[in-house]
Amino acid sequence: MSSAGYCTVCGTMLQLRRPDNDTRDRLICPGCGFIHYENPKILVGCSVTSRQRILLCQRAIEPSRGLWSPPSGFLECDESLEAGAAREVFEETGVVIDPELLVPHIITSLLDIKQVYVSFRVDIDDCIVTPGHEALNAAFFSESEVPWEQLAFPGMREYLKLMFNEHADERYSLHVSRIADAASTRRGFHLLTDRYQRHLLK
Ligand SMILES: [Zn+2]
Numbered sequence: 001m002s003s004a005g006y007c008t009v010c011g012t013m014l015q016l017r018r019p020d021n022d023t024r025d026r027l028i029c030p031g032c033g034f035i036h037y038e039n040p041k042i043l044v045g046c047s048v049t050s051r052q053r054i055l056l057c058q059r060a061i062e063p064s065r066g067l068w069s070p071p072s073g074f075l076e077c078d079e080s081l082e083a084g085a086a087r088e089v090f091e092e093t094g095v096v097i098d099p100e101l102l103v104p105h106i107i108t109s110l111l112d113i114k115q116v117y118v119s120f121r122v123d124i125d126d127c128i129v130t131p132g133h134e135a136l137n138a139a140f141f142s143e144s145e146v147p148w149e150q151l152a153f154p155g156m157r158e159y160l161k162l163m164f165n166e167h168a169d170e171r172y173s174l175h176v177s178r179i180a181d182a183a184s185t186r187r188g189f190h191l192l193t194d195r196y197q198r199h200l201l202k
Contacts, residue, residue, distance in 0.1 A: 009034045038114065044084040045072030045119040047105060047163050048095060050126055053140035054163055056147075057092045060136045064152035070119070073134070085120045093138040094130030097122055106159065109178040121163070121172070154179055 004027060005014050012031030019026055019035055027036040047070050048055035056068045071092040075084040082099035089097050102120035109116055131138040141147075143164045151157055155177070166172045 007031060007034060040114045040116050042075040043072055043115050043117040044075050044081055044088060045070050045117065046085040046089050046097065046102060047119060047121040048089055048097065049121065049123045049167060050140055052167055053142045054160065055093055055095065055129065055138065055140050057131060057135040057138035059152055060134050066136065067150050067152035068147050069152040069156055081118050082120060091132045092135045094132060095127055104174050107176045108155070111178060111180050
């Protein structure tokens, strides 16, 4: 019987075992009986575009410090998905976005790190970018300017290519995908959407 961590209710060391009538093992407190369910956290992000350029920020914190990605971060408990995405954009780039204007764009199950990434998109007029404390830098990039070799997270390259292709075509879709092995390469990126798959197979 394995254990991992301590009960946040009573402080007893937790044990991993299967509750009655459950289908998988859970972290259970032998002291007070509390079952500590583990469920995925929600990451929110946003692709902010302006004049065929995309807003990226250079991460100031781990993981992937120094690498680039669209603004993203964990959803807070009192936020809607759109409000969280807009907040992350503002915190990391200083750009103010109206949450009501955000359109759902990407839903990715990050299985290994137990997170679900929900990303929106919005196209805006020119604006001033001021990197926040969680970003070393932030700026809009055209496709040729993107630091393609310094992108954070598996699948980011494909995601940005998709964004630019959609912009060029002025045709957008909602994409659902999953990353099964974030620690390895982008080959772990399994795609469930025809359009996304066609893009990757080019
Ligand atoms: Zn307990």
